[in-house]
Amino acid sequence: MIVEAVTAPVLSVQDLWVEARTPNGLRPILEDVSFTLAPRETLCLAGESGSGKSVTSLAIMRLLPKSSLRVARGSIQLSGRDLLSLSEAEMRKVRGGDVAMIFQEPMTSLNPVMTIGAQMSEAIRIHQGVGEQEALARSKDMLDAVHITDPARRLRQYPHELSGGMRQRVMIGMALSCRPKVLIADEPTTALDVRVQAQILRLMRELSADFGTSTILITHDMGVVAEMADRVVMMKTGRIVETSPVDDIFLCPKAAYTRELLSAVPRLGERKGTDGPPVLSAEREPVQKDAAAPVLVVRDLNVSFQQPGSLLGPRPAPVQAVKDVSFSIPAGQTLGLVGESGSGKSTTGKAIANLIPWTGDILVGGRSIRNLSTRELKAVRRKVQMIFQDPYASLDPRMSVGALIAEPLAIHGIGSRREREERVAQVLQQVRLSPDHRTRYPHEFSGGQRQRICIARALILEPELIIADESVAALDVSVRAQVLDLMLELQESLGLAYLFISHDMAIIERMSHAVAVMRYGRIVEIGSRREVFENPREVYTRELMDAVPIPDPTFARSKRRQGLLVSDEAI
Amino acid sequence: MRVFRELLRRPLALFGVVIILLVLLLALSAPWLAPYAPDEQLFEGLSLEGAPLPPNAQFWLGTDTLGRDLLSRVMYGARTSLLIGLVANGMAVTLGLLVGMTAGYARGVVGAILMRFTDLMMAFPALLLAIVLAALLRPSLWIVALVIALVNWVQVARIAFTETSALAERDFILAERSLGAGHARIVGLHIAPHLVSTAIVWGTLGIATTVLLEATLSFLGIGVQPPEPSWGNIIFESQSYFTAAPWLVFFPGIAILLTALSFNLVGDALRDILDPTQRGRG
Numbered sequence: 001m002i003v004e005a006v007t008a009p010v011l012s013v014q015d016l017w018v019e020a021r022t023p024n025g026l027r028p029i030l031e032d033v034s035f036t037l038a039p040r041e042t043l044c045l046a047g048e049s050g051s052g053k054s055v056t057s058l059a060i061m062r063l064l065p066k067s068s069l070r071v072a073r074g075s076i077q078l079s080g081r082d083l084l085s086l087s088e089a090e091m092r093k094v095r096g097g098d099v100a101m102i103f104q105e106p107m108t109s110l111n112p113v114m115t116i117g118a119q120m121s122e123a124i125r126i127h128q129g130v131g132e133q134e135a136l137a138r139s140k141d142m143l144d145a146v147h148i149t150d151p152a153r154r155l156r157q158y159p160h161e162l163s164g165g166m167r168q169r170v171m172i173g174m175a176l177s178c179r180p181k182v183l184i185a186d187e188p189t190t191a192l193d194v195r196v197q198a199q200i201l202r203l204m205r206e207l208s209a210d211f212g213t214s215t216i217l218i219t220h221d222m223g224v225v226a227e228m229a230d231r232v233v234m235m236k237t238g239r240i241v242e243t244s245p246v247d248d249i250f251l252c253p254k255a256a257y258t259r260e261l262l263s264a265v266p267r268l269g270e271r272k273g274t275d276g277p278p279v280l281s282a283e284r285e286p287v288q289k290d291a292a293a294p295v296l297v298v299r300d301l302n303v304s305f306q307q308p309g310s311l312l313g314p315r316p317a318p319v320q321a322v323k324d325v326s327f328s329i330p331a332g333q334t335l336g337l338v339g340e341s342g343s344g345k346s347t348t349g350k351a352i353a354n355l356i357p358w359t360g361d362i363l364v365g366g367r368s369i370r371n372l373s374t375r376e377l378k379a380v381r382r383k384v385q386m387i388f389q390d391p392y393a394s395l396d397p398r399m400s401v402g403a404l405i406a407e408p409l410a411i412h413g414i415g416s417r418r419e420r421e422e423r424v425a426q427v428l429q430q431v432r433l434s435p436d437h438r439t440r441y442p443h444e445f446s447g448g449q450r451q452r453i454c455i456a457r458a459l460i461l462e463p464e465l466i467i468a469d470e471s472v473a474a475l476d477v478s479v480r481a482q483v484l485d486l487m488l489e490l491q492e493s494l495g496l497a498y499l500f501i502s503h504d505m506a507i508i509e510r511m512s513h514a515v516a517v518m519r520y521g522r523i524v525e526i527g528s529r530r531e532v533f534e535n536p537r538e539v540y541t542r543e544l545m546d547a548v549p550i551p552d553p554t555f556a557r558s559k560r561r562q563g564l565l566v567s568d569e570a571i
Numbered sequence: 572m573r574v575f576r577e578l579l580r581r582p583l584a585l586f587g588v589v590i591i592l593l594v595l596l597l598a599l600s601a602p603w604l605a606p607y608a609p610d611e612q613l614f615e616g617l618s619l620e621g622a623p624l625p626p627n628a629q630f631w632l633g634t635d636t637l638g639r640d641l642l643s644r645v646m647y648g649a650r651t652s653l654l655i656g657l658v659a660n661g662m663a664v665t666l667g668l669l670v671g672m673t674a675g676y677a678r679g680v681v682g683a684i685l686m687r688f689t690d691l692m693m694a695f696p697a698l699l700l701a702i703v704l705a706a707l708l709r710p711s712l713w714i715v716a717l718v719i720a721l722v723n724w725v726q727v728a729r730i731a732f733t734e735t736s737a738l739a740e741r742d743f744i745l746a747e748r749s750l751g752a753g754h755a756r757i758v759g760l761h762i763a764p765h766l767v768s769t770a771i772v773w774g775t776l777g778i779a780t781t782v783l784l785e786a787t788l789s790f791l792g793i794g795v796q797p798p799e800p801s802w803g804n805i806i807f808e809s810q811s812y813f814t815a816a817p818w819l820v821f822f823p824g825i826a827i828l829l830t831a832l833s834f835n836l837v838g839d840a841l842r843d844i845l846d847p848t849q850r851g852r853g
Contacts, residue, residue, distance in 0.1 A: 353749045381751035393742035398764045398847055408750045441847045457750070 008080075009036035010181050010214045011060070011099075016074035018052075018059055018238075021067070029055055029069065030238045037182065042208060042215040044225045044246075047235035048261070048476040053218045056235075057184045060216075061101060062091050079181065097127045100175035102168070104187040110159040110167060116143075117155030120174050127178040142173035145210075146203060165196035172204065176211055183208065186218045193340040194503065198547035201227055220477065222265050223549030226250060227556040234258050246553045264481040266506040268548050275530055276513050277334065280489050294328040295464045295497045296352065296384070297363040301325040303344070303351050321347045322358075323521045329514075331464065332491065334498040336512030336529065338505060338544070344521035345501045349467045352499065353386045365464065382412060385458035389470040391450035395442040401453055402438030408461045427456040431486060448479035452486070459490070467499045472507065484511065505548050509533055517541050577844045578837065587836035594830055598649035606631075607640040609647040610798040616640065623816045633818045635809060644800040645823055651801035652827070655716050655785045656778040662720035663781075664727050664774050668766060671731025676739055676758055682732075689728045697722045698787065705793035715794050719784050727773050731766055738762050768842040775838030779831030802827050 018030040030052045037043050045053040058064050060076055062083065076083040078098060086094065095101075103109040111119060120142065121135035130138070136155065143151035146169040159167055168188060175183055185204065189197040201224065208215050217228055225232055229246040234255060242255040253259050271278070303322040322344040329335045339345045351358040354369065354377065362369050364380050372380065388394040395404055405427060406420045415423065425435035431452040442450055451471065458466050468487070472480040484507065490496055500511050508515060509529065516526040517538065525538045536542050550556055578584045597604065607613065616638030618624060626633045632641040674685035692700075704718045738744060739762070747757050786803020788794030795801045797808075802823040809819035 350745075355745060355748055378751045381749070386746070386749040388742050388746055390742055394746045396743045396747075396761050399760075400847070407747075407752075411750055411752050411756065454746070457746075461750075 007038055010039050010079060011037040011216075012075075012077045013056070013060065014075045014077070016056070016059060016076065017072040018055055018064065018069055019072045020069050026072075028072070028238060030059070033074070033235075033238075033240055035233050035240070035243060037214050037216060039214055040208065040212055041230045042205075042217060042228055044229035044232045045216060045218045045235060046220065046222065046225050046232055048220060048478065050237060051235040052238040053235050054186055055238075057101070057186055057216065057218055060182075060184065061095055061099060062086075063095075093127070096123055096175075096180075097178050098180055099182045099184065100178065100180040102171050102175050102183070102185040102188045104190050109171060112159050114158075115155065116157055116159065116162070116170055120155070120170070120177060123174055124177050138177060139173075142177045143170070145176070145207065146170070146173040148173075163196075164192055165200060168192060168196075168200055169203065172200070172207065176207055176213065179211060180213060182216065183213045184216045184218070187220070188217070189224065190219070190221070194505070195340070195543060195547040197224075197549070201549070204228070221549060222262060222477070222551040226551045226553045227549045229553075234261075250551065250553055261477060262551065264478045265551050266481070266484075266504075266510045267551060268506040268509060268545060269533075270506070271509050271529070272534060273530075275528065277488050277491075277511050280485060280492065293331060293366065294363075295331045295365060296499070297328040297361075297366075298348075298352065299326050299361040299363075301348065301351060301358055301360040301362065303347050303356060303358045321521055322351065325360075325518075325521075325523055327516055327523065327526060329465065329497050329499060331497055332495040333513040334491065334500050334511050336508035336515045337499060337501045337518060338503065338508045338515060339518035340503060340544075342520075343518040345503075345518045346469050347521075348518070349386070349469045349499060349501050353384060353467055354381070355386075378412065382461045383464045384467065385461060385463040385465070386467040386469065387451070387454050387458055387471045390474050391447055391454055392442075392474070394454055395450060397442055399441070400438065401440055401442065401445075404442070404453065405438075405456050405460055408457060412461065414461075423460055424456075427460045430459060430490070431456045446479070447475050448483055451475060451483050455483075455486070455490070459494075462494075463496070465497045465499065467501070469501045470503065471500075473502070473504070480507075487511070505545055517544070574841070574844055578840055581840050583836045584840035587833035587840070590829055590833035591837065594649055594653065594826070594833075597646050598653055601643075601646040601650060605640075605643040605646045607643045609644045609800050610639065611643075612638045613640065614638065623812070623819065625816070625818055632822045633816070635805070635819055636812060636816075641805075641819065641822060644805055645802070645826055648800040648802045648805055648823065649826065651712065651795050651799065652782050652785065652803065653830075654712065655719065655795075655801070656781050656830075658713075659716040659719035659785070660723065660774060660777040660781045662716065663723035663777060664770055666720060667724040667727025667729075667773070668731045668770060670724070671728040671733075672735050672758060672762060672766065674728070675732040675735025676754070676762065678736070678739075685728075686732060689725055689732070692725045693729070697784075698791075701784075701788055702791065702793060705788065710793050710796060712795060715785060715788060718788070719781055722784070723777060723781065727769075727777075730769055730773070734766060734769060735762055738765055767845055771838045771842045771845075775831075775834040778834050779827065782827050782831070 014034050016030055016033040017028060019026040020029045033056055035043065045056060047053050055064070055069065059071055060083065064070065071084060078094065083091070083094065117136055117139055120139035121132065124130065124135040124138050125132065139155060140151045143154055148154055148166060148169055154162070162170065189200050192200060204215065205228065207213070219225060226246065231243065231245050232249045233240055234242040234249070234257065236257050241257045242249070242253065244254065249258060250262065253262065301322055302320065302324060304318040304320045306318050307316045325348055327335060337345045337348065347356070350356050352362055364383055369377065369380050402424055405424045409415055409420045409423065424438060428435050428437060433449065433452055433456070442453065445453065472483050475483060487498065488511070491498065498511070500508065502508050512529045514527065515529050515532040516523045517532065517540065518524065519540055525532060525536065525541050532541060536545070578588060613634070616624060616630065616634035623636050623638070624630055624634045630640050630642065632645065635641055635644065670685055670689065674682040701718050701722050704721060705714070708714045744757060744761060747761055782803055785794050785801060786807050789801060789804035790807035795804060797804065805823040806820050809816065813820050
C-alpha cells in the first residue's frame, strides 16, 4: 500500500522530549522525536528495549506515569488538535474514542472478573452513548469482525475461558469498536505463539483496511516489521535513528544501527544446504568427540503433573505433560527442541535435569540415572547443567557474582578456596567477562551479561551437556546474537553438547545439528536439521515455519499473495 | 563493622542508636542512678489531700497514687520492658521464621499441617491463650516472655510462609536445584537471607506490641507482678486517673513510643544496609 504524500497526517508528533525524574535530577528519555502518521497507514516503531518506543506511545495517550516521567516539550497533534493542551476530561474522550490501544499481555489487560460482553459494551456505552442492549449487539458484531466463532456465547464468558489468541482478538475488537482514527498496538503478538501471531497480524491488516484506521505498531521483531509496516521509525536510546519506507529499511538502510540490527537477526532458511551450525573459530581445530557415543539418551520419557487437590478431598486426575519422548544427543552436538507454548518442551528439559519426577529412562554417558542414590546423582549432575530463560530471575540477587559462580564447586566440594577463585577467573574470561566483576552483584549487570554469568556457572563444573531452556528469549536481538555465538564457540572449543529448547524456528535452525518438533507433549517429528527444515514430513512443522515472520518485505508480500498463511480453522 | 559505620552515617538511624543506648544505660544503672527505690511509698510523695504530685523539683516526673517516685519506677520499668521486648519478641520472630520457612519450603503434608496449626493459633484469642498459659505456669518475668512469644509467633510464621513459598517458586531456586544443591544449602543460603528484612521489621515493630501485650497481662494480674514496675503496668495502674494526673500515663507512654520508634528507625536502616540490591543505587 503506497500512501499519497499530499494527504494531511492523522497524527503528527513534533520535537517530543520526555524527561525522567531520577535522584540525580532530570534525565531525558526521549529526545527530539518527530514523525507523522498518514491516514490508513501502518507505521512501525521498531527498536530494542530501552529505545523509547513504548514511552512514545504512552506520551501520545498521555498515560505517562506522573511520578516519574513528564513531557518536557514538543507537540502531539491529532487531526489538528493539540493533545498535550487538552484537559484530562477531554483527553478521556480521546482515549478509546479517537485513539485506541492494544497491549502486549492479553491476559492482564482484560479484567478477569468481568465477562467479555460486559467489558466490551462498557467501552461502547461510554464513548458512543448508546443503551446496554445496543452496546451488547455492537460488541457481538465486533467479535464477528475479529473472527471469533460463536460470538453470542463468548460475550457471556470470562477471560480465562478464552485462549491467548482469542483474548488478543477481543482486545482488538474492543479497541476498534469505537472506530478510532488511530490504533496503537504495543507488541501485540509478542506473548503469542507463532501460528497465532500470524493470524493476529493478518487480522490487524484486514481490519485497518476495513475500518480505515491508521496504526502505530510497536515491535522489536524485524520480521513483524517487514510483514506489517508501510513506513518504519527506527529508534535507539530515546532517539530516532532513521525514518524510511519499509523497503528502504530492509534493502538500503541509511543508519548504521539499522544495518547492525538487521545483520543480528537470524533468518529462517539462512543455513539451507548445511548440516551443522556455522563454525566460528576458523583457525582453531574444533574438538572432535566420538560421535558414536551419545552423551544423552532418553527413552520413553513420561511426565505427569498431579494437580493440587484439597488435603482430604478426592485427588484430581493427573495431567500428562510429556508422553513417550525418546531421543539421543551425540557428544559435542546440539539437538534443537522446538514447539509452541504448552508443548512440553520445557518440561522435558526439567525432567532430564532431574528437577521434576518422571518415568521412563534417561542415560547420561551410557549410564541410567534411574534409581541412583543421592550421591551418585550428584556426580551425574556435574555432567548435565542447565541455563534458564530469564537471566534476571535465575541468579540469587543477594549473592555476589564471584560467590554465585563458585557455588557449584562448593556444592560438589571441588578444590580449595584458592583453586576455586582461579577457576572463577578462568570461566569469567571464557564467557568474555572481566574477572574484576566478581565482587559485584547481579543487578549491576545487563541482561546479556547476566546470561553470560549463568553460562559461567554452568561451565565451571565442566559439563558434557548443557540444557538451554529458551536461554535467549528474554534478550534483545543484538545481545541475543552475541550470546548464541558465545555458545557456539564454547561448543567448538570444549566439545559441549546442547539440548537447545526454543520456540523460535530461526534460532533453532542456526544452533542445531538435529531437531525435534514437539506438540501436545509428544515429539511429532525428529531428524537431522537438514531433513526437518528443508523437507518436513509433518504438516504441523511446515505450518510452524510458514508462520514465522520473515524480515524481508518483498518476501512477506509474495507470501501474502500466495495465501501461504495458516488457516484460522487449524488452531 | 561496616554495617555499624553505615548506621552511624544515617541521621535517623543515629538518632535511634543514641536513644536505644540511652534507654539501655538508664535501665542498667537504675540501682545507682534512680533517686528512690521503685516500690518506696514516700510520705512527701502525696499532697495533703492524698493526691499524686505533678512533676516538680524533688520528683522530676511526679509521683503516682501511692506516692512512689515516677522517675525511679520508669527507670526500673525499663529493665523489665526491654527484657520482655527483646527476649519475648526475639523468641517469637525466631519461632515464626522457623515454622514459616519449613512450611513454605517443604509444602505437602508437612507444610499443610504446620500452617493449619498456625491458622488455629491465629483464630484462637491471643489473650485467652495467654491467660491459660499464665495460669498453668507460675507467673515470673521469664514465663511472661515465653507466653508472649507463644502468642506472637503466629503472624511472623504466616508472613515467612508466604515469602518462602514465593521464593521457592523463583527461577534461581530451580537453578540451585539443577546444580545439585541440597535442601539445607538452599534454605540457609538462598532463602533465609531474603527473609532478613522481614525478620528485622518484625523484630523492631514487634517490640512495641510486645511491651503493650505485657502491659495487658500485667493489668490482668498474670504479667509482671506488682510492685515490680514495667512501663506497661505503670500505664495500666494509672489509666483511670488519666484526666487528674496525666503525667502518670504520659511519661511511660513516651518511653514506649521513643523506644519503639528508635528500634524501628534502626531496623529500617539495617534492612537497607544489608540488602545488596540497594547498594550502588540512586
